[in-house]
Amino acid sequence: MKTFLKILLTALAVIILANILPGVSVAGYVSAIIVAAVIALLNMIVRPLLIFFTLPATIVTFGLFIFVINAIIIMLADKLVDGFAVANFWWALLFSILLSIFRSALFSLLKDDRKQLNS
Numbered sequence: 001m002k003t004f005l006k007i008l009l010t011a012l013a014v015i016i017l018a019n020i021l022p023g024v025s026v027a028g029y030v031s032a033i034i035v036a037a038v039i040a041l042l043n044m045i046v047r048p049l050l051i052f053f054t055l056p057a058t059i060v061t062f063g064l065f066i067f068v069i070n071a072i073i074i075m076l077a078d079k080l081v082d083g084f085a086v087a088n089f090w091w092a093l094l095f096s097i098l099l100s101i102f103r104s105a106l107f108s109l110l111k112d113d114r115k116q117l118n119s
Contacts, residue, residue: 003040005110006040006107006110007033007036007037007040008033008036009103009106009107009110010036010039010040010099010103010106011029011032011033011035011036012032012106013099013102013103013106014026014032014035014036014084014099015029015032016102017095017098017099017102018032020098021091021094021095021098022087023086023087023088023090023091023094023095024085024086024087024091024095025084025085026083026084026085027082027083027084028083030083031081031082031083031084032084034081034083034084035077035081035083035084038077038080038081039073039074039077039099042073042076042077043073046073046076047069047073050069050072050073051066051069054069067093067096067097068093070093070096070097070100071089071092071093071095071096072092073096074086074092074095074096074099075089075092078092
């Protein structure tokens with residue numbers, strides 16, 4: 001249930017960011033949910049492999065290369081989902097940074113709600 005809620009919150013963030021950023025578009029709510037699920041799967045499977053193979057570049061750049069890996073994940077999601085489009089690498093980079101911020105804010109609200117329910 002928690003994973004499904006996180007995917008829905010990520011889909012909400014995708015919709016908001018697609019409306020804000022001119023270089024990113026999403027066809028609708030169903031596409032946004034599919035994008036959120038694909039990003040979650042890519043983060044579980046592909047991201048660790050990319051981090052492992054680019055470890056020297058990540059170390060040399062003091063971890064900033066992780067932003068490039070996140071943008072690559074977004075561009076892969078663009079190729080895999082028909083209703084989702086990112087104009088170029090720079091829009092993918094900006095989208096990934098803002099998506100991380102939005103997800104952190106939304107997930108922190110989720111954690112606060114659970115603390116109140118347990119009290």
